[in-house]
Amino acid sequence: MGTLALDIETASPFREPGPDDDDTAYFELLAVAVGYRDASGTETDVLLRRGGWDADHTAALLDRLLAWCRGRDVERTLTYNGVHFDLRHLRNWAERLDQTGVRLGMVDDLSTVLPTHVDLALAARDRYRDELLSGQRVLPLWKVCDLTGVDEERVWYDDYGLNDDYLRGLDVDARFVKAAHVGRTLGARYVDGLVAGLTETTTHRRLHRLLTDYAAGDVDVLFGVYDALGGPALDETYHEPVGELGR
Numbered sequence: 010m011g012t013l014a015l016d017i018e019t020a021s022p023f024r025e026p027g028p029d030d031d032d033t034a035y036f037e038l039l040a041v042a043v044g045y046r047d048a049s050g051t052e053t054d055v056l057l058r059r060g061g062w063d064a065d066h067t068a069a070l071l072d073r074l075l076a077w078c079r080g081r082d083v084e085r086t087l088t089y090n091g092v093h094f095d096l097r098h099l100r101n102w103a104e105r106l107d108q109t110g111v112r113l114g115m116v117d118d119l120s121t122v123l124p125t126h127v128d129l130a131l132a133a134r135d136r137y138r139d140e141l142l143s144g145q146r147v148l149p150l151w152k153v154c155d156l157t158g159v160d161e162e163r164v165w166y167d168d169y170g171l172n173d174d175y176l177r178g179l180d181v182d183a184r185f186v187k188a189a190h191v192g193r194t195l196g197a198r199y200v201d202g203l204v205a206g207l208t209e210t211t212t213h214r215r216l217h218r219l220l221t222d223y224a225a226g227d228v229d230v231l232f233g234v235y236d237a238l239g240g241p242a243l244d245e246t247y248h249e250p251v252g253e254l255g256r
Contacts, residue, residue, distance in 0.1 A: 020196025
């Protein structure tokens with residue numbers, strides 16, 4: 010048996026959430042990064058959306074996630090802040106697909122393929138409670154990587170050949186990719202390219218590679234953080250069942 014690590018990337022193409030807005034209605038599913046580690050080694054994959062923002066493409070992406078997980082013997086699933094974000098939103102999207110008749114039984118399917126769920130953000134919060142700022146619910150992942158000595162690589166725009174005018178049009182405010190960039194503009198621009206049939210253009214291919222590398226980086230570090238915080242000793246204390254998340 011092995012350990013699954015999971016992290017989602019979202020976009021907000023219709024309404025941008027405020028700092029404290031976490032309702033699923035503000036977010037659309039752009040990608041799911043998955044990693045799997047067992048005695049034979051570690052593998053990582055990024056499942057990117059393949060079409061527009063309609064529900065059929067959300068269902069197709071979730072079906073690809075289910076198929077990826079079913080192909081592996083998963084003992085536990087790791088997330089970082091999955092209780093409040095990744096698995097919460099996945100369950101809410103699955104429930105909406107079920108209620109609208111687009112894809113029946115998705116919530117049960119998610120619960121089946123994602124057994125024991127360990128939210129590393131909760132374990133890190135308890136370990137490093139003195140590091141929390143006022144009003145902060147959990148520590149950012151980069152901070153926990155720093156505290157645990159886990160190497161987290163940044164994704165630099167300069168490495169992808171995107172010109173300055175293009176980046177200015179994306180409202181990018183740093184030399185490296187941030188989650189806010191993906192949610193605010195990069196994700197929407199990528200899906201616009203899919204819908205417009207621009208997948209073979211140089212710019213779209215570079216954006217695809219950038220998003221893939223960024224998403225993979227967020228999931229790669231979860232194995233190291235899990236080990237540093239206690240490994241299997243965390244499984245019972247920080248188990249948060251997927252079927253009970255949502256809303």
